[in-house]
Amino acid sequence: MDEERAVLARLSLLDRYLPLWILLAMAGGLLLGRFFPAIQGWLDAVRIGRTSLPIALGLLLMMYPVLAKVHYEELGRAARDRRLLRLSLLLVWGLGPALMFALAWLFLPSQPEFRTGLILIGLAPCIAMVLIWIDLAQGDREAAALLVAINSIIQVLAYALLGGFYLKILPGWLGLATQDVTFSMAEIAAAVLVFLGLPLAAGYLSRRIGLQLKGPRWYEQRFIPFISPFALYGLLFTIVVMFALQGQAITSDPLRLVGVAVPLLLYFAIMWSVAFAVGLRNGLSYAKTATLAFTAAGNNFELAIAVSISVWGVSSRQALAGSVGPLIEVPVLVALVYVSLWLRRRFQVLPIG
Numbered sequence: 001m002d003e004e005r006a007v008l009a010r011l012s013l014l015d016r017y018l019p020l021w022i023l024l025a026m027a028g029g030l031l032l033g034r035f036f037p038a039i040q041g042w043l044d045a046v047r048i049g050r051t052s053l054p055i056a057l058g059l060l061l062m063m064y065p066v067l068a069k070v071h072y073e074e075l076g077r078a079a080r081d082r083r084l085l086r087l088s089l090l091l092v093w094g095l096g097p098a099l100m101f102a103l104a105w106l107f108l109p110s111q112p113e114f115r116t117g118l119i120l121i122g123l124a125p126c127i128a129m130v131l132i133w134i135d136l137a138q139g140d141r142e143a144a145a146l147l148v149a150i151n152s153i154i155q156v157l158a159y160a161l162l163g164g165f166y167l168k169i170l171p172g173w174l175g176l177a178t179q180d181v182t183f184s185m186a187e188i189a190a191a192v193l194v195f196l197g198l199p200l201a202a203g204y205l206s207r208r209i210g211l212q213l214k215g216p217r218w219y220e221q222r223f224i225p226f227i228s229p230f231a232l233y234g235l236l237f238t239i240v241v242m243f244a245l246q247g248q249a250i251t252s253d254p255l256r257l258v259g260v261a262v263p264l265l266l267y268f269a270i271m272w273s274v275a276f277a278v279g280l281r282n283g284l285s286y287a288k289t290a291t292l293a294f295t296a297a298g299n300n301f302e303l304a305i306a307v308s309i310s311v312w313g314v315s316s317r318q319a320l321a322g323s324v325g326p327l328i329e330v331p332v333l334v335a336l337v338y339v340s341l342w343l344r345r346r347f348q349v350l351p352i353g
Contacts, residue, residue, distance in 0.1 A: 014232050018330045025236040026323075029243025039244050055241060055314050059195050059306040062234030065227040066127055066302065067196075067203030070152055071145035081143065084288050088147050091275050091296040092125045093154065093162075099270060101166050103263035105176065112177070114260050116167060117308055117321025122267065123162045125151045126298025133298065133333050137340040139290035147295045155303065156197050160189035163307075191310035196303055231302075238305060239323050245315035260321050264328040272297035272336050276343070290340050298333060301325035 014021070032039060100122020108115040127148045134144040164185040171177070210219040275296035279289030305322035312318045 014229055018232070019327055021232065021236055022239060022323075022327045022330075025239040026243045026327075029240040029245075032240065033244035036244075039241070052314065055238060055309060056194075058234045058237040058241075059302075059309065060199055060234075061230050062238065062302050063195060063199035063231070063306065064202055065224075065229075065231040067152060067199045068206045068227060069131065069224055070127065070149050070203060070207070071142075072149050072204055072207060081288075083282060084143055084284065084292060085147070085150070087275075087278055087282060087284075088292055088295055089150075091271070091278065091292070092151060093158070095274065096125065096271060096296060096299075097122045097162055097166055100263075100267055101170065103267055105171075107263045108259060111256070111259070111317075113312075113317030114256065114321045117304065117318040118260065118263060119166050120163065120304040120307055120318065121264070121299050121301055121322060121325050123159055123166065124155055124300035124303045125295065126300050127152050127155070129330070129333070130294050130298040133294040133337055134291050136337045137290045137294065138287065138344070139294065140285075140287040143288055143291045144295065147291070151295075152196075152200055155300065156192060156200060159192045159196070159303070159307075160185050163188045187311045188307055191307040192303070195306035195310065235302065235305075235326065238309075242305075242309075242314055242319055242323050257320075257324055260324045261328050264325060265332060268297050268329060268332045268336075272333075276340070286344050290344075293340065294333065294336070297336065299325060299329065301329065 097119075101119055104115040104118040104122075108118065131141075131144055131148060135141060206223075207219065210223055214223075272293045276289055276293040279292045284292065301322055304325065305319055308316060308318035308322050
């Protein structure tokens, strides 16, 4: 019980009640759409492609603090623990997308827009909140920083290719319908370059310049705490707008969102469990096993939302599916932190460090 209270105490107020803030943002968006129907015209007044300028700024604001936290200098340590790196890459970029693809088609065979939104979530491993879960579960912080840095770069290079494979090529091989999924790989690539590439470059330069000019203590203890809340502000702003535009579709058939939530719940639970078991089976310490499990289970829903909005529009069901992601992921991974700590106590024969 004391350990459980310690977990909650180490979460900031914003992180501790993130599901509540998301629910309030959803409710606020629905009310805004009902009482101010002119919001659609306001958002469409200034556009960049299919994305309104206010939404684009919100998405960039959502991504930048996340990428400014990444320890890019840890990339050079990759060769020191090739076993952890190999297992992580196999789980994150091999099993993860394939599992989400299977769950999306299993639970949403006749809802291509929601299915596409789920698949896009499965293609992007988490590069932000995962550091919090690993820290709370007493995982390996240095290994976590390394994996996050590597996954950030891989997302820029491979996200569009994986999107094309799982949304068009693989369904075609399996004889599944693809004609109802309209997009081009160029559109996804452009969205990734804008909404991940630009904040990734900004985050890298911020860290490099900040460490050189002010030092690591100022950067980690002053700058990062200052910019961190803006990621949540950008996320909540985006959710408010999406639900304002989706109000009629949501209230007319709320069970559709439940259909999106179930495969997400299964995905997080399965990925974490498989990764934890794989870590133990391969002789990893508890700290590295926990790091592997949470890295595999978490997803970069911010990128999935940004790509969906850029390619299909802010009022699309693809974007709506992405917005359900953090609502399910946060409470599930908090619960898995407790499970991880319980397993550490239960199997104390395992090496901790």
